[in-house]
Amino acid sequence: MDRKRRPDWTSGLKQLYDQVVEEPLPDAFKDLLSKLDDGKQ
Amino acid sequence: MSRPERELPERSADDKRAFKRELTEVVPHLRAFARGLCGRPDMADDLVQEALLKAWAAQDRFEPGTSMRAWTFVILRNAYLTDMRRNRFRGEYDETAAERILTAPAGQEEPIHLSDMHRALLTLPPERREALLLVGAGGFSYEEAANICGCAVGTIKSRVGRARAALTSMIEDGDIPDRAIGDPAAHRAILEELDEVAAGRGLAVPTK
Numbered sequence: 372m373d374r375k376r377r378p379d380w381t382s383g384l385k386q387l388y389d390q391v392v393e394e395p396l397p398d399a400f401k402d403l404l405s406k407l408d409d410g411k412q
Numbered sequence: 413m414s415r416p417e418r419e420l421p422e423r424s425a426d427d428k429r430a431f432k433r434e435l436t437e438v439v440p441h442l443r444a445f446a447r448g449l450c451g452r453p454d455m456a457d458d459l460v461q462e463a464l465l466k467a468w469a470a471q472d473r474f475e476p477g478t479s480m481r482a483w484t485f486v487i488l489r490n491a492y493l494t495d496m497r498r499n500r501f502r503g504e505y506d507e508t509a510a511e512r513i514l515t516a517p518a519g520q521e522e523p524i525h526l527s528d529m530h531r532a533l534l535t536l537p538p539e540r541r542e543a544l545l546l547v548g549a550g551g552f553s554y555e556e557a558a559n560i561c562g563c564a565v566g567t568i569k570s571r572v573g574r575a576r577a578a579l580t581s582m583i584e585d586g587d588i589p590d591r592a593i594g595d596p597a598a599h600r601a602i603l604e605e606l607d608e609v610a611a612g613r614g615l616a617v618p619t620k
Contacts, residue, residue: 380548380576380580381547381548381549381551383526383529384529384533384544384545384548384549385548385549385551386526386529387444387448387526387529387530387533387549388444388445388448388545388549388550389444390444390526391440391443391444391447392440392441392443392444393440394440394443396439396440397457399457399461400439400457400460400461400464403461403464403465404432404435404436404439404464407432407435407464407468
């Protein structure tokens, strides 16, 4: 990723993307990841 | 995902822990990419869970030190195209949910009109939308995006250019078609385009 060279036209797209990135992770994902930890998957 | 078999090194417990940690770190990015691809948060999260399981199962094929985000995006993209081809999403298209998502930020003060941006994004042909998401939203280089999509760098540049032009035109003119909202003909057209993408570019190569 080269954030330094990112042109201005991406700002709206980046905001849309970042909105989701910054959302708290739903429990379903935490559950899934913990199962992976247990070697069950 | 059919890839040529090659000799894979034995992974240590440390490698596996590192893989798990990196996989966990990219989950928010996978969610953002999936949301952009398919529009619906519930579908997107299902897709991400599917991709995580596939990534976990294929962890021996991940080369430590390379980009986990790029590697998992390939898996997510392939899962998306496969699901679309299997009609998984077609019967479940939820007009009410789509409407809610596409109009969600309405009424809020947003200088760049994110709701318009999102709606316009969802009207783009899928191959252009994913190119724009990867380069514009995800911050991948053209080369990385080309690797993820399994196509030439020039193709990605062309798709991004066309997508940008279409997006700019729609937003500036305030003329965003409702093709992603409950218009059966438009929805069918999108799915047909997806079939083309899936048929023509199902051979994404592993990223570096």
